[in-house]
Amino acid sequence: MQIAPHSHAGGHPPATRRLRPALFQGLTTPEMRLVRRVFTEDLYDDAEAVPRDPARAPFVGLLLDGCLREDAVLQGGERLFALTFPGETLSPLGPRRRRGRLSAIGAVQLLTCDRDGFERIAQEVPRLRLNLLGLVQEHLTEAQRWQVLLGRKSASERVASMLNWFHARQGAPAELHLPVTRTELGQMAGLTMETVSRQVRALEKAGVIDLPLPSRVRVIDPGALHSLSGDAQPQRLH
Amino acid sequence: MQIAPHSHAGGHPPATRRLRPALFQGLTTPEMRLVRRVFTEDLYDDAEAVPRDPARAPFVGLLLDGCLREDAVLQGGERLFALTFPGETLSPLGPRRRRGRLSAIGAVQLLTCDRDGFERIAQEVPRLRLNLLGLVQEHLTEAQRWQVLLGRKSASERVASMLNWFHARQGAPAELHLPVTRTELGQMAGLTMETVSRQVRALEKAGVIDLPLPSRVRVIDPGALHSLSGDAQPQRLH
DNA sequence: CGATAGTTTGACTTCTATCAAGGCATGTGG
DNA sequence: CCACATGCCTTGATAGAAGTCAAACTATCG
Incomplete structure (x- = not known):
């Protein structure tokens, strides 16, 4: 693996201090x-x-x-x-x-x-x-x-969910760090590397995220990420 | 639901006594x-x-x-x-x-x-x-x-796995009891009712199980069930 | 400036969901 | 006892989503 080592220099601040582990x-x-x-x-x-x-x-x-x-x-x-x-x-x-x-x-x-x-x-x-x-x-x-x-989510929902969870678990930083390859994201989500890539790209094109590097994800619209994850309440139509 | 109530009468013996829960x-x-x-x-x-x-x-x-x-x-x-x-x-x-x-x-x-x-x-x-x-x-x-x-199994592997697990967990009786509908099996395995039905039927046609009733499964070939589950060691080819 | 590891994109195939019709037990009322 | 209604299961035809295969692209490192 050739992923850049984790570093705080110039990156996101250490996750917002939790109340208490x-x-x-x-x-x-x-x-x-x-x-x-x-x-x-x-x-x-x-x-x-x-x-x-x-x-x-x-x-x-x-x-x-x-x-x-x-x-x-x-x-x-x-x-x-x-x-x-x-x-x-x-x-x-x-x-x-x-x-x-x-x-x-x-x-x-x-x-x-x-x-x-x-x-x-x-x-x-x-x-x-x-x-x-x-x-x-x-x-x-x-x-x-x-x-x-x-069990129940589509590929796009899986990818949105995963990014959304990681984002939340890292303390909702401006820039989320994906410390693994597309292949490995796919292993966790039950998808192929190609499908992960396509869905991540789709989120970028939709303006929900920005991808300065494949392993760096700037979350532009956290609300959209959540609603695309399929965990949101089903929207009332009127 | 219209599933016949669980009964021991004429059925399998109570699960083989475990060592100790x-x-x-x-x-x-x-x-x-x-x-x-x-x-x-x-x-x-x-x-x-x-x-x-x-x-x-x-x-x-x-x-x-x-x-x-x-x-x-x-x-x-x-x-x-x-x-x-x-x-x-x-x-x-x-x-x-x-x-x-x-x-x-x-x-x-x-x-x-x-x-x-x-x-x-x-x-x-x-x-x-x-x-x-x-x-x-x-x-x-x-x-x-x-x-x-x-995450990783095909529909046929999922159904075989599920039957195999339930069979083992019920103490490997001659006749396994499926106390839920096809729809509900599908909910657990991430499949539709139709796909579950097709795969169960395929196992029957392959001679691995017998289906006197949809909710009663006679396991004819437990070994095959296990190898079809995808959990078995990958077979050496020579 | 390659070389390498990872990513992206496209074309094609396969699998499973969906939609729809019919089948089989079980239970109820005539 | 039979007809029929109900709930679930099965089977078929079709469409759509994701997997596969292959080629090009990009960052990083020596």
Whole structure:
């Protein structure tokens, strides 16, 4: 892959600070201090793999900077399955997902905690357990959103949805960063590279987005993007 | 709907007893006794709804008999989203899924526990918390399996996969029970009713299954069903 | 200034949705 | 007990959307 590495220089500002990452929601300041002592900051270079074996994989993780990609291995081929953007979390892995590969896109800064550390801290901050459950549920919700996309949407709706989601998840910056190839966008959306390209281009021609580079998307009309995504309420006709 | 109610009379035997439902895995006999005291058995009639509001919804549930259907509400229409078969579990709901509807297909027997009860018992049997997490992860795995189906499979593979999964999940009985219409199978697989019908018929003509009734499927060649599902290892050609 | 990896565009094919008609069970009323 | 109404399933003809194949284009890097 030859995608330009993620960089803040001259680009969008770091995603608008979220209230509080879901994992740490509802914690008091002294509790946060305790928690900080258990979590460690890991750094990864572009394309470096995050460990997935039970011994070394992070039990939970909070992505501070950069992007992560998850590739699923299925009958021979690898396919891009999911992207993680700053502010989002890694939840503990089920048995199936351990087969896949998780790797950095650009320079990645990850706040992680192992299982024992989590158990220890959860004794003192029981709220953490609840948050962890909510986290996994959120991933489930996300998966079901993709299910709707893949099951019922047309190619143009899929592409609009995907851009719209990524835009929102990156904190609605002026310029959205697509850190993967058209082929990989297609793998996530269940489309071919050519169809993705055609639909992205169509959005550009419609004036909804601008494409200074294939991987840089300036969102001109977020409202149109949303209504083209098929998630909007069906328009009343009068 | 006019589907014949679920019945064991003259049908397949109750699903081969699983080792132990995932929720109770690794519990000792005395622990199981404690647990049994906290869980209650709820009965539902055909088409009856399982409560979903936070106050009355089961926090976790284990389906003992019958089937459950989960319908998602999205921009106007309702669509069948998922089926639950005996031995499978209901996990606590994320915010999004509360919008949907969960209802009984046939006579349903459900072993449930509310949130407070779960918290209490989890103090004494910490393993339960781990199992709960595993449960939600299993649902996530399942959702991702559907993502692959919807994203990359052809109509014939989708139908073969679906039948194959349902067959396995019902405990591989001689005669598999499809408790929903072709339209609803289509909603789950991202296909139209007509396409589902054609593909099911094609499997019948190929001798892989037999269809004494549209909702009764006798699986003649489980191996073929699996290889037609597209999940099988790609065949070596020599 | 190539060379490489990715993207775009076009022509053509294939697959599945759509529209429409008929078929088969099940349940109801005469 | 039979006719018929209903709901679902099946089958066929057709059109449209997306996949495939192939060629040209563009950015980036050495």
